[in-house]
Amino acid sequence: MQQGSESGVTLGTATRRLRRWRGMTVEQAAGLAGMSKGYWSKIENGYVTVERRSTLTKIANALRVSLSDLTGEQHLLAGSSDEVSGAIPDIRLALLQSSLDDASQECERSILALKSETTRLAVARQSAELATVGRAMPALLVDLHAVAASDGPARAEALRSLVLACQVTTMLVKNLGATDLAWIAAERGHEAAMRLDDPVWIAASEFARSQALIGLGAFARAEALARQAVEMLPNSVDSTELLELRGNTLLTSAFAGAVAETADPAAAITEATELAARTEASNAFFLAFSQANVDQWRISIAMETEDPILAAQVARDLDPERIPFASRRTGLLIDHARALAALRGHDLEVIELLQQAYRLAPTRTQHDIFVREIVTELLLRARRDAGGRDLRFLADRIGLLDPRR
Template identity: 55%
Template sequence: MYPIGCTYRHLMTTGEAPEIGTAIRRMRRWRGMTLDALAGLSGLSKGYLSRIENGRQAVERRSTLAKIANALRCSVGDLTGTFVPTDQGDSDVHGAIPDIQFALVTTNLDHARSAPQRPTAELKAETARVADARQACDYTEVGRALPSLLVDLHATAVQGTGDDRNEALRCLILTCQVTTLLVRNLGENLLAWNAAQRGLQAAERLGDPVWAGVAEFAYTQALVSLGAYDEAHEHAQRALRELGPDDDKSIQVYGTSLLTAGFCAVTAESGQADDEIAEARNLARRVERPNAFWLGFSDANVDLWRMSIALESEDPVLAAEVAARLAPEAIPLRSRRATFFIDHARALAGLRRPDREVVELLRRAEQLAPLRTRNNVFVRSMVTEMIERSRRDSGGRELLGLAERMSLVRPA
């Protein structure tokens, strides 16, 4: 029995991040729930859940996590946990979380605690630099810059007038997008939601439907990380209703909203995404200058969404076919190339291809984006499953090295 007054989060704070199966088993036992009961409440089979709990089955879909979390009356984040840093770069990024959180807690769009510290033009340039750094996976630099940027943008948005105020609001929407995507990748899902909410508030003050669509995208990503797929779908649909693909930039926001809506419908098991993918593909071919608002929208990016949607539809064959046709060098953004390798690995793992092929793809993702790869819930689940197999079979140096960097095993 666990001590009276003991919270689940306290149980999970053991000095190292548990893998998902262990987290599910701990939560189930803390709830006093049998495996049969969890199977009945989640709609998943007892054998499947048992294999997940024992690390013999990777979690392959977000909807699976959501079903288990709902049955256990906890958040998805309670099951995925927060990654424990293993090198200085990772530690520096995680060390920025309290400052980012403090910056959001101590600011609002009604009044400023201090006067603006930097000219608007400088804030605009800094916003672009930080957004570029996130897409380049330079998370240490992003984490270092965000707290002061958030504070300064709020001050200008509140105290500035005319063009300065509007520019600060636009920059705040982008900075909240960067914040949302960064901290979500660190497992800080509630903080991501708070940052995305602030971006929505800035968009409401600005009153521009295109910028509102940009803010809605960040908000849907935060909702997805919390397992709120139906709500994310509603927000993507709202962006579509208020937008129109009128020019190069609005096309990219509209196309991203289409893909988000399709992804969320599939993940929530409430619809398909074929029409959204087809329409987004046609729009991508009209784009003249990709990556407006740092959304990465392009023809190659549509393929990346198609892979993710196929994986959520339990169709690793289609995901692998798309990956085979998509050359990594055709993906200009480092962050999106890392996503490609991760999803390609998920597809091969779903097809039960040799572990060495999966590990090689994960190694390439880790080279591009170490922290993002090591903290990815599906990567951690795949590596855990492969470790269990390697203990029964012959193992491999690349796999064990990756597992050590993810804190899933201790160095020998």
């Protein structure tokens, strides 16, 4: 299988195109990224899998482009008409045309209806019902802004719902590769939280901003914001909601610090584990904090610190049934596949894990940069007699095979 038979844009082809656009040689680009010429060349030709977000950031910085130029909206595949991807322009317009300072905006829905809709879409995103979220989120964002911009009695409730709706939007579009839009959504949620002047809701909005910054490759800034949010949430309180929010924010800080190499994640993981034992896994702020959630972050951090053995071990020991939400189960399957792919010699298991992820959340799996990297590498070294029928089916599903072949 040659790279020329692919129809979807891969990281390698995007890297080569952007390097040539910059007028750089392979040697020049590799030197700026702090890697060897041979390794860069292998990335461009799909012969190695990029396994760390920090490596993606180094490539983007060397080429003086954003991470989304490498891994973002080009993954809304050419010819793709999936409903979720189609919602991105509507979400962008809803955010750009709404304002918390425009009291002339109108909304016909009651605050109770808006709160209920916010909850419905938050749960739908966790259940990987992304088309449901994509269809309804633009109108919800517009209506929440209208009520939150007013001086009426529902203003505070609308601001809280807007923080949550923007968090849901941030996670939705970030996972689809629209990382710049994720930051816009997170910033709007932070603006709503600041108007509430409540440290808990400000901390919740910082979680979304940190996630958006991670998607943009700004790991040091993400770690700083998450750490700032942790300081707003004391460990001594008895509130399950606050402790769950603190736990999630600690884990975000640990991950971003590990990638940026600015902080040792061990202490944050230890405290998050202790918090998980103290809480009821109530899905506070729709963040699904639990011991299983801590283990998932441990897997992601292990992959970023080049310890795929630990990542694979934790993934094998983590029963997917302990994870109640399809979005998180999909993440576990993908990260488990990433770890095994890095270890080599587990191709059939990797393919099965990615097939499970695709069946559970096809859109999320299709747009995941690491899935696309793994499948591209497997295709390039697959033999006809090793047949890779399951592999070719998966590659076709996520848009990596030319339909004419």
